[in-house]
Amino acid sequence: MTFHMTVKAAAISLLALGTAAHADQLADIKAAGKIVTATDMHYAPFDMLKNGTYEGMTKDLFDEVSKEIGAEPVYQDIPWTAELPGLEVKKFDIVIAPVTITPERLDRYTFTLPIADATVSLVKTANSDLTKPEDIKGKTVGVQQGTAQFKQLEAYGEKLGGVTIKEYGTTDEAYADLAAGRLDAVAGSLPNLTYLVKERPETFALFEPAKFGEPKYFAWVLRKDAETETFAKAINDALLKMTDDGRIKAIQEKWLGSYTELPREVPAE
Template sequence: MTIHTTLRAALLGLATLGSGTIASADQLADVKAAGKIVTATDMHYAPFDMLNNGTYEGVTKDLFDEVSKELGVEPLYQDIPWTAELPGLEVGKFDIVIAPVTITPERLERYTFTLPIADATVSLVKAAGNDALTKPEDIKGKTVGVQQGTAQFKQLEAYGQTLGGVTIKEYGTTDEAYADLATGRLDAVAGSLPNLTYLVKSRPETFALFEPAQFGEPKYFAWVLRKEEGSETLAQAINDALLKMTDDGRVKAIQEKWLGSYTELPREVPTN
């Protein structure tokens, strides 16, 4: 089955989900009137989005719970495949995509981004005990897994070209890539540093970070709304909530709970 076929099928499935949102002059007023905000995320992206015995949890859940309180609405969380999230947002199936989305110049032209919620700089993880791979340039000629349709894929592809060639294998979820790395089908997996740090912390007997793990330019994760005049009010309210949570320590507490450390984030939306 091709990616396009999978995407069409996923979007058809979205017809029975979501809010049926249509564009309006004030999306914040709409969600307040409804008393809820309808979200989409992929609940297989630890530590941001996870299902633990059927219960949704993670960095994103904790952050957006607090943001929703500040907005005075109830969040409705939906588990949607990553490849269907941004297309589904565009056709009004939900109010916001809260899966961590890497801010890129191309996406900034098409979507409205909130303030960053986490570092998204691309990094590398390997099997524990693999001493043949240490620094990022060692992946030259190797097979590296990455989640399809992500900014990390594009950064890995560009980096591989500078090295003279890397075989890239795309996966629907990071969990699938990690499974193949654990069984030796991959030499490494590329992803954001917070995701890979959490993976190694959770399974140190199986995985290890490269040293250094990061390569490429610094990037950030954020949430995404439609790029339309009506979305500006909701985006501003979410940004105000995130700044308030930063200043009162809630963001720091959530980062330390899930990531083990705190990273200060930009107080404006990056332009690249």
Template sequence: MTFQTSLRAALFGLTALTLGSAAQADQLADIQAAGKIVTATDMHYAPFDMLVNGTYEGMTKDLFDEVSKEIGVEPVYQDIPWTAELPGLEVGKFDIVIAPVTITPERLERYTFTPPIADATVSLVRAAANDAIGTPEDIAGKRVGVQQGTAQFRQLQAYGETLGGVDVREYGTTDEAYADLAAGRLDAVAGSLPNLTYLVKNRPETFALFEPASFGEPTYFAWVLRKEEASESFAAAIRDAIQKMTEDGRVQAIQEKWLGSYTELPLDVAAE
């Protein structure tokens, strides 16, 4: 056997081994072998994700704790800025993004979504003492805060164009936007209906919902995985867990605990 023949045989064997390993890649199997799911979320997005005296809690945590039990592993929760979450997911820094991510057609093409975990319809909140505005149309020409990089930001921009323009102010977190609204530096804040309902419920002396609060098309929040063959088993396990939790009442109990009411959600995100 010549040197060239030996080299070709070695390279062929290495290529076959690499392709075989790729073909056998299975994220769920890897997670179960490791005994943990590494997650990313933004812990400044009440009522879904919050740091209370340094402890992580919220609706997302309650839901994902139960999902992790069904899969048989421990969740590892990481506080990551929202703008770094999807890029970090794509390069494999974590297994899943559990920050509530709004399902959009563009994101469905790029990522694998779990079944919805909550309503995400964009809505508006104002200072309780500000009676000069009250309906969505009143934000024309006003200063409206919104978290940067979100679907709510894009929906606010599009809605503002129909009104002749809105002064959109971007924030790294919703907490920062709420603080500026309370201080009078904003006229309104746009966000998902569950977030704003929770805010007003807990701080009625400071904030009030618009009437009607929502505008635009109904949307949903879900969690996000990489869109690859290796993630299919992991996505299926999460879907099965959420379906089981919906049927046995755990999803309803968690929604009612954090949102004050229960909304039946679809399992098929592709249709949304």
């Protein structure tokens, strides 16, 4: 009896190993007919809630990618600080909030091809006397917590000799404090700040030059395991197709007012 139980247990173990070895996220998504996503819907122009309706550049891009894959997107509004931890424990299939590609994150996650420029930049009030990025020395600058832009601002502040950094849960909160005079500037990615100034030119203005960091890119994030490889490839194939047929250019121009050619491979850093 012990022998039979051992054989049975071994057979179950082998079956489980075989199932794990052949786990495929793309196949699971197609079987379910849906892609469960997470993003922060307070990050214009990528993700916004307008009268309770989700819209933005991310949605337009991922709607098209989902069509190419053949599954319906399920969009969820999740605080940024909970997105990557939630991805790791499989609460959703992918984080579509724009995530800056960094060497540290590349070690831990699978990134898709870039979806936008993410170079850190600065915005001020329209009547501010500050002009160039170096002028933030000794000033108070807001930035969204837990972002690559925070780390770049921190390093830049140390290089200048001191900047007081105030962290915010959302960029909207930082912009509100800037408009109210509680901040001297806000650091963020160039597309976000360009859109802000475009929408509210009477209140905000970009520094000249706006950028102060090394070139960076936004992308979407998947778990880093063999199970996600086909899903990541399907997304990248869709993005390349959309680049070649002009859809990405049209979406960028709609939301950003201009087109930036993006790498056709995931940057190494």
